[in-house]
Amino acid sequence: MRLHSPKRLFLTTFVAICIVCAIFGSYSVHSQDNDPPGQAELKKGDYEGAIKILNARLNSNGNDAVAQRNLLRAFIETGRYVDAEASAKKFLLKTPDAGAVRHELAEVFSATGRYTEAIAEFERAAADREKASATTGDHLESALRRAEVLELTGQQESARRIYESFVKYYTDKDPQTAAELTSIARALVHLEKFQDANDVYRNAIETDSEYLEAQLGAGELFTEKYNYSDAAQFFDDALKLNPNSARAHLDVAINKRMEGGEELQVALARALTINPNLVDAMSFKASLALEAGQFESASAEIEKALKVNPRSPEVHALKASMFYLQDKDTEPEIAATLAISPNYGALFNTLAHFATITRRTEQAAQFTRRAITISPRLWDAHLSLGMALLRMGQVEQGRAAIETAFKGDPFNVWAKNTLDLLDTMQQFHETKRGMFIVKASAQESDVLSGYALNLVEEASAKLTSKYRFTPRGPITIEIFNNHEDFAVRTLGLPGLGALGVCFGMVIAQDSPSARDVGEFN
Numbered sequence: 001m002r003l004h005s006p007k008r009l010f011l012t013t014f015v016a017i018c019i020v021c022a023i024f025g026s027y028s029v030h031s032q033d034n035d036p037p038g039q040a041e042l043k044k045g046d047y048e049g050a051i052k053i054l055n056a057r058l059n060s061n062g063n064d065a066v067a068q069r070n071l072l073r074a075f076i077e078t079g080r081y082v083d084a085e086a087s088a089k090k091f092l093l094k095t096p097d098a099g100a101v102r103h104e105l106a107e108v109f110s111a112t113g114r115y116t117e118a119i120a121e122f123e124r125a126a127a128d129r130e131k132a133s134a135t136t137g138d139h140l141e142s143a144l145r146r147a148e149v150l151e152l153t154g155q156q157e158s159a160r161r162i163y164e165s166f167v168k169y170y171t172d173k174d175p176q177t178a179a180e181l182t183s184i185a186r187a188l189v190h191l192e193k194f195q196d197a198n199d200v201y202r203n204a205i206e207t208d209s210e211y212l213e214a215q216l217g218a219g220e221l222f223t224e225k226y227n228y229s230d231a232a233q234f235f236d237d238a239l240k241l242n243p244n245s246a247r248a249h250l251d252v253a254i255n256k257r258m259e260g261g262e263e264l265q266v267a268l269a270r271a272l273t274i275n276p277n278l279v280d281a282m283s284f285k286a287s288l289a290l291e292a293g294q295f296e297s298a299s300a301e302i303e304k305a306l307k308v309n310p311r312s313p314e315v316h317a318l319k320a321s322m323f324y325l326q327d328k329d330t331e332p333e334i335a336a337t338l339a340i341s342p343n344y345g346a347l348f349n350t351l352a353h354f355a356t357i358t359r360r361t362e363q364a365a366q367f368t369r370r371a372i373t374i375s376p377r378l379w380d381a382h383l384s385l386g387m388a389l390l391r392m393g394q395v396e397q398g399r400a401a402i403e404t405a406f407k408g409d410p411f412n413v414w415a416k417n418t419l420d421l422l423d424t425m426q427q428f429h430e431t432k433r434g435m436f437i438v439k440a441s442a443q444e445s446d447v448l449s450g451y452a453l454n455l456v457e458e459a460s461a462k463l464t465s466k467y468r469f470t471p472r473g474p475i476t477i478e479i480f481n482n483h484e485d486f487a488v489r490t491l492g493l494p495g496l497g498a499l500g501v502c503f504g505m506v507i508a509q510d511s512p513s514a515r516d517v518g519e520f521n
Contacts, residue, residue, distance in 0.1 A: 036066045038074075043212070045244025045274075047074045065091075065098040072104035076111070077246065079277030081308070084108050099128030103142045110145070111279065113311030115153050115340075122146035137173070137180035140166065144183045151190065152313065154342040163187040170200070178208035182217055189221055192377075194411060197221055212241050216248060223255045225411040231255050246275035254284060279309045286318050290325060291357060298322055311340050317347040321354045338374075345375025352384050361504055364388045379408035383415050390489075391503035393476045395422070417488045424485060425478075433457070435473025441481045444511055448479055472505070481511040 038053035054071040057064055068091045075084035088105035092098060106121035126142035147162035166187035175181055181204035188197035198221060204214035219234030232255055238248045249271035256264035268288075271281045282305035289298035299322060305315045320333035330351070337347045348371035355364035365388035371381035386401030399422050406415035429445035431438045436456050438449045456477060464470050480486035489508045490501045500509030 038067065038070050042070050042074055043242060045242040047078050047244065050074045063095060065095060065101055069100040069104055072101065076104065076107055077275060079275040081108050081112055081277060097128050099125045099132060102128060106145065110149055111309060113309040115149050115311065118149050119146055122149065137175055137177060140180055140183040144186055152341060156343060163190045178204040178211035178214050181207060182211065182214045186217055194221065194225060210241055212238055212245065216251060219251055226413045228255055244274050246271045246278050250278065250281045250284065277308045279305045279312055279315065283314050283318060290318065290322055290354065295322060295326060313337050313341040313344045313347065317350040320347065321350050324351055325354055325358065343374050345371035345378040345381055349378060349381045349384060361388050361391045365392065377408065379405045379412065382408065383412060391506055393474065393505045421485055421488045435475055437474050437476045438479065439476060440479040440511065444481055444513065448511065452477055452479065476506045478506065478508045479511045481513045483510055483514040486510050486514065
Protein backbone atom coordinates (compact mmCIF):
# COMPACT_ATOMS: atom_id res chain seq x y z
CA MET A 1 0.00 0.00 0.00
CA ARG A 2 1.35 3.43 -0.95
CA LEU A 3 1.70 6.23 1.56
CA HIS A 4 -0.30 9.38 0.92
CA SER A 5 0.57 12.74 2.40
CA PRO A 6 -2.19 15.36 2.88
CA LYS A 7 -2.61 17.52 -0.22
CA ARG A 8 -0.52 20.64 -0.43
CA LEU A 9 -1.76 23.94 -1.82
CA PHE A 10 -0.03 25.29 -4.93
CA LEU A 11 -0.16 28.73 -6.55
CA THR A 12 -1.51 28.34 -10.02
CA THR A 13 -1.64 31.75 -11.63
CA PHE A 14 1.16 32.92 -13.85
CA VAL A 15 1.62 36.15 -11.90
CA ALA A 16 1.96 34.34 -8.60
CA ILE A 17 4.49 31.92 -10.06
CA CYS A 18 6.54 34.82 -11.38
CA ILE A 19 6.51 36.47 -7.96
CA VAL A 20 7.60 33.26 -6.24
CA CYS A 21 10.36 32.67 -8.79
CA ALA A 22 11.60 36.23 -8.32
CA ILE A 23 11.66 35.83 -4.57
CA PHE A 24 13.50 32.52 -4.66
CA GLY A 25 15.82 33.68 -7.38
CA SER A 26 16.85 36.56 -5.18
CA TYR A 27 17.15 34.22 -2.21
CA SER A 28 19.47 31.86 -4.08
CA VAL A 29 21.86 34.73 -4.78
CA HIS A 30 22.03 35.79 -1.15
CA SER A 31 21.35 32.52 0.71
CA GLN A 32 25.01 31.68 1.07
CA ASP A 33 25.57 35.02 2.78
CA ASN A 34 22.84 34.11 5.27
CA ASP A 35 24.34 30.72 6.13
CA PRO A 36 25.78 30.44 9.64
CA PRO A 37 29.58 30.85 9.73
CA GLY A 38 31.41 27.84 8.32
CA GLN A 39 28.30 26.10 6.99
CA ALA A 40 28.98 26.84 3.33
CA GLU A 41 32.48 25.42 3.68
CA LEU A 42 31.13 22.35 5.46
CA LYS A 43 28.52 21.69 2.77
CA LYS A 44 31.06 21.73 -0.04
CA GLY A 45 33.57 19.59 1.86
CA ASP A 46 36.14 22.23 2.77
CA TYR A 47 36.48 20.71 6.20
CA GLU A 48 39.70 22.41 7.27
CA GLY A 49 38.35 25.78 6.21
CA ALA A 50 35.14 25.09 8.11
CA ILE A 51 37.03 24.04 11.24
CA LYS A 52 39.05 27.29 11.26
CA ILE A 53 35.96 29.46 10.82
CA LEU A 54 33.94 27.53 13.39
CA ASN A 55 36.68 27.57 16.00
CA ALA A 56 36.95 31.33 15.55
CA ARG A 57 33.19 31.68 15.89
CA LEU A 58 33.12 29.61 19.08
CA ASN A 59 36.00 31.60 20.52
CA SER A 60 33.87 34.73 20.14
CA ASN A 61 30.55 33.09 21.05
CA GLY A 62 31.02 29.94 23.06
CA ASN A 63 27.28 29.25 23.29
CA ASP A 64 26.62 29.02 19.54
CA ALA A 65 25.08 25.54 19.29
CA VAL A 66 24.83 25.69 15.47
CA ALA A 67 28.54 26.44 15.15
CA GLN A 68 29.34 23.70 17.66
CA ARG A 69 27.29 21.14 15.77
CA ASN A 70 28.90 22.09 12.47
CA LEU A 71 32.35 21.82 14.04
CA LEU A 72 31.52 18.32 15.24
CA ARG A 73 30.28 17.37 11.78
CA ALA A 74 33.56 18.52 10.25
CA PHE A 75 35.50 16.46 12.80
CA ILE A 76 33.34 13.38 12.18
CA GLU A 77 33.50 13.68 8.38
CA THR A 78 37.29 13.57 8.60
CA GLY A 79 37.47 10.78 11.18
CA ARG A 80 38.59 12.98 14.07
CA TYR A 81 36.37 11.16 16.54
CA VAL A 82 38.51 11.90 19.60
CA ASP A 83 38.41 15.64 18.88
CA ALA A 84 34.67 15.49 18.24
CA GLU A 85 33.97 13.68 21.51
CA ALA A 86 36.08 16.03 23.61
CA SER A 87 34.58 19.13 22.00
CA ALA A 88 31.00 17.88 22.33
CA LYS A 89 31.36 16.92 25.99
CA LYS A 90 32.92 20.29 26.82
CA PHE A 91 30.05 22.17 25.16
CA LEU A 92 27.35 20.00 26.74
CA LEU A 93 28.70 20.68 30.23
CA LYS A 94 27.53 24.28 29.90
CA THR A 95 24.61 23.70 27.48
CA PRO A 96 23.22 20.24 28.30
CA ASP A 97 19.97 20.73 26.34
CA ALA A 98 21.71 21.32 22.98
CA GLY A 99 20.06 18.38 21.22
CA ALA A 100 21.85 18.73 17.89
CA VAL A 101 25.23 18.74 19.64
CA ARG A 102 24.24 15.70 21.69
CA HIS A 103 23.21 13.97 18.45
CA GLU A 104 26.75 14.34 17.10
CA LEU A 105 28.21 12.97 20.34
CA ALA A 106 25.94 9.95 19.87
CA GLU A 107 27.28 9.58 16.31
CA VAL A 108 30.80 9.40 17.73
CA PHE A 109 29.72 6.73 20.21
CA SER A 110 28.10 4.75 17.39
CA ALA A 111 31.13 5.06 15.10
CA THR A 112 33.41 3.79 17.85
CA GLY A 113 31.23 0.88 18.99
CA ARG A 114 29.86 2.29 22.24
CA TYR A 115 26.34 1.34 21.29
CA THR A 116 24.70 1.52 24.72
CA GLU A 117 25.93 5.09 25.14
CA ALA A 118 24.90 5.94 21.59
CA ILE A 119 21.34 4.69 22.13
CA ALA A 120 21.00 6.73 25.32
CA GLU A 121 22.40 9.91 23.76
CA PHE A 122 20.28 9.61 20.62
CA GLU A 123 17.20 9.20 22.82
CA ARG A 124 18.02 12.28 24.85
CA ALA A 125 18.96 14.24 21.72
CA ALA A 126 15.60 13.40 20.13
CA ALA A 127 13.73 14.55 23.24
CA ASP A 128 15.72 17.79 23.52
CA ARG A 129 15.32 18.59 19.82
CA GLU A 130 11.59 17.93 19.86
CA LYS A 131 11.20 20.14 22.91
CA ALA A 132 13.24 22.94 21.32
CA SER A 133 11.53 22.89 17.90
CA ALA A 134 8.46 20.69 17.88
CA THR A 135 7.28 21.94 14.48
CA THR A 136 10.46 21.35 12.44
CA GLY A 137 10.87 17.61 12.86
CA ASP A 138 14.57 17.89 13.76
CA HIS A 139 14.11 15.15 16.33
CA LEU A 140 13.41 12.59 13.59
CA GLU A 141 17.09 12.39 12.72
CA SER A 142 18.02 11.40 16.27
CA ALA A 143 15.09 9.00 16.66
CA LEU A 144 16.03 7.29 13.39
CA ARG A 145 19.64 6.82 14.41
CA ARG A 146 18.57 5.46 17.79
CA ALA A 147 16.43 2.88 16.00
CA GLU A 148 19.27 1.93 13.67
CA VAL A 149 21.64 1.28 16.56
CA LEU A 150 18.95 -0.67 18.39
CA GLU A 151 18.49 -2.82 15.29
CA LEU A 152 22.24 -3.28 14.90
CA THR A 153 22.50 -4.61 18.45
CA GLY A 154 19.68 -7.12 18.04
CA GLN A 155 16.80 -5.08 19.49
CA GLN A 156 14.64 -5.34 16.39
CA GLU A 157 11.22 -4.95 18.00
CA SER A 158 12.16 -1.73 19.74
CA ALA A 159 13.64 -0.43 16.50
CA ARG A 160 10.58 -1.39 14.50
CA ARG A 161 8.25 0.53 16.79
CA ILE A 162 10.29 3.66 16.15
CA TYR A 163 10.34 3.10 12.39
CA GLU A 164 6.56 2.65 12.38
CA SER A 165 6.15 5.93 14.25
CA PHE A 166 7.72 7.64 11.23
CA VAL A 167 4.89 6.41 9.02
CA LYS A 168 2.37 7.95 11.42
CA TYR A 169 4.36 11.18 11.48
CA TYR A 170 4.28 11.29 7.68
CA THR A 171 0.53 10.88 7.44
CA ASP A 172 -0.32 13.12 10.42
CA LYS A 173 2.18 15.99 10.19
CA ASP A 174 2.53 16.67 6.45
CA PRO A 175 6.36 17.03 6.62
CA GLN A 176 7.77 19.82 4.48
CA THR A 177 11.55 19.69 4.84
CA ALA A 178 14.05 17.52 3.01
CA ALA A 179 15.57 16.48 6.34
CA GLU A 180 12.24 15.18 7.65
CA LEU A 181 11.44 13.39 4.40
CA THR A 182 14.88 11.78 4.22
CA SER A 183 14.59 10.40 7.75
CA ILE A 184 11.15 9.02 6.91
CA ALA A 185 12.47 7.43 3.71
CA ARG A 186 15.25 5.69 5.64
CA ALA A 187 12.73 4.38 8.16
CA LEU A 188 10.64 3.02 5.28
CA VAL A 189 13.70 1.17 3.94
CA HIS A 190 14.09 -0.52 7.32
CA LEU A 191 10.40 -1.46 7.18
CA GLU A 192 11.03 -2.99 3.72
CA LYS A 193 8.59 -0.53 2.11
CA PHE A 194 11.03 0.10 -0.70
CA GLN A 195 8.71 1.70 -3.26
CA ASP A 196 7.34 4.09 -0.65
CA ALA A 197 10.90 4.90 0.40
CA ASN A 198 11.80 5.67 -3.21
CA ASP A 199 8.80 8.01 -3.52
CA VAL A 200 9.67 9.87 -0.32
CA TYR A 201 13.35 10.19 -1.26
CA ARG A 202 12.32 11.74 -4.57
CA ASN A 203 9.99 14.07 -2.70
CA ALA A 204 12.89 15.10 -0.46
CA ILE A 205 15.10 15.83 -3.46
CA GLU A 206 12.33 17.84 -5.14
CA THR A 207 11.99 19.83 -1.91
CA ASP A 208 15.73 20.54 -1.73
CA SER A 209 17.98 19.16 -4.45
CA GLU A 210 21.03 20.29 -2.46
CA TYR A 211 20.25 18.13 0.56
CA LEU A 212 23.14 15.67 0.44
CA GLU A 213 21.59 13.04 2.72
CA ALA A 214 18.62 12.60 0.37
CA GLN A 215 20.85 12.07 -2.67
CA LEU A 216 23.01 9.54 -0.82
CA GLY A 217 20.06 7.72 0.73
CA ALA A 218 18.31 7.35 -2.62
CA GLY A 219 21.51 6.12 -4.27
CA GLU A 220 22.10 3.58 -1.52
CA LEU A 221 18.55 2.28 -1.89
CA PHE A 222 18.98 1.87 -5.65
CA THR A 223 22.32 0.10 -5.16
CA GLU A 224 20.75 -2.24 -2.60
CA LYS A 225 18.01 -3.04 -5.13
CA TYR A 226 20.48 -3.71 -7.98
CA ASN A 227 19.68 -0.57 -10.02
CA TYR A 228 23.31 0.42 -10.31
CA SER A 229 23.03 2.93 -13.15
CA ASP A 230 20.35 5.08 -11.50
CA ALA A 231 22.17 4.83 -8.17
CA ALA A 232 25.32 6.17 -9.83
CA GLN A 233 23.43 9.27 -10.95
CA PHE A 234 22.42 10.05 -7.38
CA PHE A 235 26.04 9.67 -6.27
CA ASP A 236 27.22 11.92 -9.09
CA ASP A 237 24.76 14.58 -7.96
CA ALA A 238 25.92 14.15 -4.36
CA LEU A 239 29.56 14.61 -5.31
CA LYS A 240 28.72 17.79 -7.20
CA LEU A 241 27.36 19.15 -3.93
CA ASN A 242 30.27 17.86 -1.84
CA PRO A 243 33.23 16.39 -3.72
CA ASN A 244 34.82 15.49 -0.38
CA SER A 245 32.05 13.36 1.08
CA ALA A 246 33.76 10.15 2.20
CA ARG A 247 30.40 8.40 2.35
CA ALA A 248 29.63 9.37 -1.25
CA HIS A 249 32.97 8.05 -2.49
CA LEU A 250 32.43 4.80 -0.58
CA ASP A 251 28.96 4.54 -2.10
CA VAL A 252 30.50 4.87 -5.57
CA ALA A 253 32.97 2.08 -4.76
CA ILE A 254 30.22 -0.23 -3.49
CA ASN A 255 28.13 0.56 -6.55
CA LYS A 256 31.03 -0.58 -8.77
CA ARG A 257 31.59 -3.85 -6.91
CA MET A 258 30.08 -6.08 -9.59
CA GLU A 259 32.25 -4.68 -12.38
CA GLY A 260 35.34 -3.91 -10.26
CA GLY A 261 38.17 -2.04 -11.90
CA GLU A 262 40.07 1.17 -11.37
CA GLU A 263 37.01 3.33 -10.70
CA LEU A 264 36.17 1.25 -7.64
CA GLN A 265 39.71 1.42 -6.29
CA VAL A 266 40.01 5.17 -6.86
CA ALA A 267 36.70 5.87 -5.10
CA LEU A 268 37.59 3.63 -2.15
CA ALA A 269 41.02 5.20 -1.78
CA ARG A 270 39.46 8.66 -1.90
CA ALA A 271 36.97 7.78 0.85
CA LEU A 272 39.78 6.61 3.13
CA THR A 273 41.92 9.64 2.33
CA ILE A 274 39.12 11.95 3.44
CA ASN A 275 38.24 9.84 6.49
CA PRO A 276 41.00 7.36 7.39
CA ASN A 277 38.85 6.07 10.27
CA LEU A 278 35.77 5.22 8.18
CA VAL A 279 35.08 1.69 9.38
CA ASP A 280 32.63 0.91 6.58
CA ALA A 281 35.33 1.70 4.02
CA MET A 282 37.95 -0.40 5.81
CA SER A 283 35.45 -3.25 6.03
CA PHE A 284 34.70 -3.03 2.31
CA LYS A 285 38.40 -2.97 1.50
CA ALA A 286 38.97 -6.03 3.71
CA SER A 287 36.17 -7.95 1.99
CA LEU A 288 37.71 -7.25 -1.43
CA ALA A 289 41.08 -8.46 -0.17
CA LEU A 290 39.53 -11.66 1.20
CA GLU A 291 37.82 -12.34 -2.12
CA ALA A 292 41.21 -12.00 -3.79
CA GLY A 293 42.87 -14.32 -1.24
CA GLN A 294 45.05 -11.47 0.06
CA PHE A 295 44.92 -12.44 3.72
CA GLU A 296 47.70 -10.14 4.92
CA SER A 297 46.02 -7.07 3.43
CA ALA A 298 42.61 -8.17 4.70
CA SER A 299 43.94 -8.74 8.20
CA ALA A 300 45.55 -5.30 8.26
CA GLU A 301 42.28 -3.60 7.31
CA ILE A 302 40.28 -5.67 9.79
CA GLU A 303 42.61 -4.80 12.65
CA LYS A 304 42.60 -1.10 11.73
CA ALA A 305 38.81 -1.14 11.68
CA LEU A 306 38.60 -2.92 15.03
CA LYS A 307 40.94 -0.36 16.55
CA VAL A 308 38.39 2.34 15.66
CA ASN A 309 35.30 0.24 16.42
CA PRO A 310 36.08 -2.93 18.37
CA ARG A 311 32.38 -3.91 18.36
CA SER A 312 31.51 -3.70 14.67
CA PRO A 313 29.50 -6.86 13.83
CA GLU A 314 30.38 -6.50 10.15
CA VAL A 315 34.12 -6.41 10.81
CA HIS A 316 33.93 -9.35 13.22
CA ALA A 317 32.02 -11.28 10.54
CA LEU A 318 34.86 -10.60 8.11
CA LYS A 319 37.41 -11.72 10.68
CA ALA A 320 35.48 -14.97 11.16
CA SER A 321 35.42 -15.38 7.37
CA MET A 322 39.16 -14.84 7.15
CA PHE A 323 39.73 -17.55 9.76
CA TYR A 324 37.38 -19.83 7.82
CA LEU A 325 39.32 -19.30 4.60
CA GLN A 326 42.55 -20.02 6.47
CA ASP A 327 41.06 -23.22 7.97
CA LYS A 328 41.30 -21.78 11.48
CA ASP A 329 38.78 -22.06 14.30
CA THR A 330 35.95 -19.62 13.59
CA GLU A 331 33.80 -20.25 16.66
CA PRO A 332 35.44 -17.69 19.00
CA GLU A 333 34.95 -14.95 16.43
CA ILE A 334 31.39 -16.10 15.72
CA ALA A 335 30.67 -15.96 19.46
CA ALA A 336 32.20 -12.47 19.69
CA THR A 337 29.97 -11.25 16.87
CA LEU A 338 26.79 -12.70 18.33
CA ALA A 339 27.63 -11.26 21.74
CA ILE A 340 27.39 -7.82 20.12
CA SER A 341 24.35 -8.55 17.97
CA PRO A 342 22.54 -11.84 18.77
CA ASN A 343 20.36 -11.73 15.64
CA TYR A 344 23.09 -10.72 13.20
CA GLY A 345 22.32 -13.22 10.46
CA ALA A 346 24.64 -11.35 8.10
CA LEU A 347 27.50 -13.04 9.99
CA PHE A 348 26.58 -16.45 8.59
CA ASN A 349 25.56 -15.03 5.23
CA THR A 350 29.05 -13.52 4.95
CA LEU A 351 30.59 -16.88 5.81
CA ALA A 352 28.32 -18.48 3.20
CA HIS A 353 29.54 -16.01 0.58
CA PHE A 354 33.16 -16.97 1.14
CA ALA A 355 32.25 -20.66 1.25
CA THR A 356 30.52 -20.22 -2.11
CA ILE A 357 33.38 -18.45 -3.87
CA THR A 358 35.78 -21.15 -2.65
CA ARG A 359 33.47 -23.91 -3.99
CA ARG A 360 32.40 -25.24 -0.58
CA THR A 361 28.75 -25.42 -1.48
CA GLU A 362 27.56 -27.76 1.28
CA GLN A 363 29.13 -25.56 3.93
CA ALA A 364 27.59 -22.50 2.28
CA ALA A 365 24.17 -24.11 2.68
CA GLN A 366 24.88 -24.86 6.34
CA PHE A 367 25.91 -21.26 6.99
CA THR A 368 22.82 -19.82 5.29
CA ARG A 369 20.57 -22.05 7.37
CA ARG A 370 22.19 -20.66 10.50
CA ALA A 371 21.66 -17.14 9.14
CA ILE A 372 17.97 -17.77 8.53
CA THR A 373 17.50 -19.33 11.97
CA ILE A 374 18.54 -16.15 13.76
CA SER A 375 17.39 -13.67 11.11
CA PRO A 376 14.35 -15.08 9.26
CA ARG A 377 13.79 -11.88 7.25
CA LEU A 378 17.29 -11.83 5.80
CA TRP A 379 16.11 -12.46 2.25
CA ASP A 380 19.63 -12.60 0.83
CA ALA A 381 20.27 -15.61 3.04
CA HIS A 382 17.18 -17.38 1.66
CA LEU A 383 18.47 -16.69 -1.85
CA SER A 384 21.97 -17.90 -0.96
CA LEU A 385 20.49 -21.09 0.48
CA GLY A 386 18.41 -21.64 -2.64
CA MET A 387 21.38 -21.14 -4.95
CA ALA A 388 23.50 -23.52 -2.86
CA LEU A 389 20.80 -26.19 -2.96
CA LEU A 390 20.45 -25.83 -6.73
CA ARG A 391 24.21 -26.28 -7.06
CA MET A 392 23.90 -29.46 -5.01
CA GLY A 393 21.20 -30.77 -7.34
CA GLN A 394 18.37 -30.28 -4.83
CA VAL A 395 16.11 -28.44 -7.24
CA GLU A 396 12.78 -28.53 -5.41
CA GLN A 397 14.23 -27.37 -2.09
CA GLY A 398 16.36 -24.78 -3.85
CA ARG A 399 13.40 -23.37 -5.73
CA ALA A 400 11.37 -23.12 -2.52
CA ALA A 401 14.12 -21.11 -0.81
CA ILE A 402 14.45 -18.76 -3.80
CA GLU A 403 10.68 -18.27 -3.93
CA THR A 404 10.80 -17.28 -0.25
CA ALA A 405 13.59 -14.80 -1.04
CA PHE A 406 11.67 -13.31 -3.95
CA LYS A 407 8.45 -13.04 -1.98
CA GLY A 408 10.32 -11.14 0.72
CA ASP A 409 12.25 -8.96 -1.73
CA PRO A 410 10.59 -8.75 -5.16
CA PHE A 411 13.32 -6.36 -6.34
CA ASN A 412 15.97 -9.09 -6.19
CA VAL A 413 17.05 -9.57 -9.80
CA TRP A 414 19.03 -12.73 -9.00
CA ALA A 415 15.96 -14.39 -7.53
CA LYS A 416 13.73 -13.27 -10.41
CA ASN A 417 16.16 -14.44 -13.09
CA THR A 418 16.72 -17.79 -11.40
CA LEU A 419 13.01 -18.47 -10.97
CA ASP A 420 12.43 -17.64 -14.64
CA LEU A 421 15.21 -20.04 -15.57
CA LEU A 422 13.76 -22.81 -13.42
CA ASP A 423 10.46 -22.34 -15.24
CA THR A 424 12.31 -22.80 -18.53
CA MET A 425 14.14 -25.86 -17.22
CA GLN A 426 10.86 -27.58 -16.40
CA GLN A 427 10.69 -28.27 -20.14
CA PHE A 428 14.11 -29.99 -20.13
CA HIS A 429 14.26 -33.75 -20.66
CA GLU A 430 16.21 -35.98 -18.26
CA THR A 431 18.29 -38.97 -19.30
CA LYS A 432 19.72 -41.20 -16.55
CA ARG A 433 22.52 -43.74 -16.74
CA GLY A 434 24.17 -45.07 -13.60
CA MET A 435 25.18 -42.19 -11.36
CA PHE A 436 24.80 -39.57 -14.10
CA ILE A 437 21.78 -37.48 -15.11
CA VAL A 438 21.80 -35.32 -18.24
CA LYS A 439 19.26 -32.49 -18.51
CA ALA A 440 18.87 -30.77 -21.87
CA SER A 441 16.24 -28.90 -23.83
CA ALA A 442 13.49 -30.96 -25.42
CA GLN A 443 14.78 -30.05 -28.89
CA GLU A 444 18.31 -31.30 -28.21
CA SER A 445 17.99 -33.98 -25.56
CA ASP A 446 17.71 -36.96 -27.90
CA VAL A 447 20.77 -35.86 -29.87
CA LEU A 448 23.05 -34.70 -27.04
CA SER A 449 22.32 -36.99 -24.11
CA GLY A 450 23.91 -40.12 -25.53
CA TYR A 451 27.11 -38.30 -26.49
CA ALA A 452 27.25 -36.53 -23.12
CA LEU A 453 26.76 -39.72 -21.10
CA ASN A 454 29.41 -41.59 -23.09
CA LEU A 455 31.84 -38.74 -22.51
CA VAL A 456 31.26 -38.40 -18.75
CA GLU A 457 31.44 -42.15 -18.20
CA GLU A 458 34.75 -42.29 -20.06
CA ALA A 459 36.09 -39.30 -18.11
CA SER A 460 34.86 -40.74 -14.81
CA ALA A 461 36.62 -44.06 -15.37
CA LYS A 462 39.94 -42.41 -16.26
CA LEU A 463 39.87 -39.81 -13.48
CA THR A 464 38.70 -42.23 -10.79
CA SER A 465 41.64 -44.48 -11.60
CA LYS A 466 44.12 -41.61 -11.82
CA TYR A 467 43.15 -39.84 -8.59
CA ARG A 468 41.91 -42.89 -6.64
CA PHE A 469 38.75 -41.04 -5.78
CA THR A 470 35.17 -42.10 -6.48
CA PRO A 471 32.68 -39.21 -6.48
CA ARG A 472 29.29 -39.51 -4.85
CA GLY A 473 26.27 -39.59 -7.11
CA PRO A 474 24.00 -38.61 -8.56
CA ILE A 475 25.91 -36.11 -10.68
CA THR A 476 23.78 -33.90 -12.90
CA ILE A 477 24.93 -32.38 -16.19
CA GLU A 478 22.79 -29.46 -17.38
CA ILE A 479 23.23 -28.45 -21.03
CA PHE A 480 21.82 -25.06 -22.04
CA ASN A 481 21.02 -24.13 -25.62
CA ASN A 482 20.83 -20.47 -24.56
CA HIS A 483 24.07 -19.03 -23.24
CA GLU A 484 22.31 -16.37 -21.15
CA ASP A 485 20.33 -19.11 -19.39
CA PHE A 486 23.62 -20.82 -18.59
CA ALA A 487 24.97 -17.54 -17.20
CA VAL A 488 21.90 -17.08 -15.01
CA ARG A 489 22.23 -20.68 -13.78
CA THR A 490 25.80 -19.97 -12.82
CA LEU A 491 25.71 -16.43 -11.44
CA GLY A 492 22.08 -15.38 -11.36
CA LEU A 493 22.83 -12.77 -14.01
CA PRO A 494 23.42 -12.90 -17.77
CA GLY A 495 26.78 -12.05 -19.31
CA LEU A 496 29.17 -14.80 -18.16
CA GLY A 497 32.04 -15.49 -20.54
CA ALA A 498 32.72 -19.11 -19.54
CA LEU A 499 31.46 -22.19 -21.38
CA GLY A 500 30.94 -24.47 -18.40
CA VAL A 501 31.05 -24.61 -14.62
CA CYS A 502 31.27 -27.46 -12.11
CA PHE A 503 29.62 -26.98 -8.71
CA GLY A 504 30.56 -30.45 -7.48
CA MET A 505 27.36 -32.47 -7.80
CA VAL A 506 26.13 -30.35 -10.72
CA ILE A 507 27.85 -29.45 -13.98
CA ALA A 508 26.34 -26.65 -16.09
CA GLN A 509 27.51 -25.90 -19.61
CA ASP A 510 26.65 -24.42 -22.97
CA SER A 511 25.20 -26.63 -25.67
CA PRO A 512 27.01 -26.48 -29.03
CA SER A 513 24.04 -24.45 -30.30
CA ALA A 514 24.38 -21.84 -27.55
CA ARG A 515 27.06 -19.90 -29.41
CA ASP A 516 27.89 -19.01 -32.97
CA VAL A 517 30.48 -20.96 -34.94
CA GLY A 518 33.98 -19.85 -33.97
CA GLU A 519 33.09 -18.73 -30.44
CA PHE A 520 34.02 -22.03 -28.76
CA ASN A 521 37.51 -23.00 -27.71
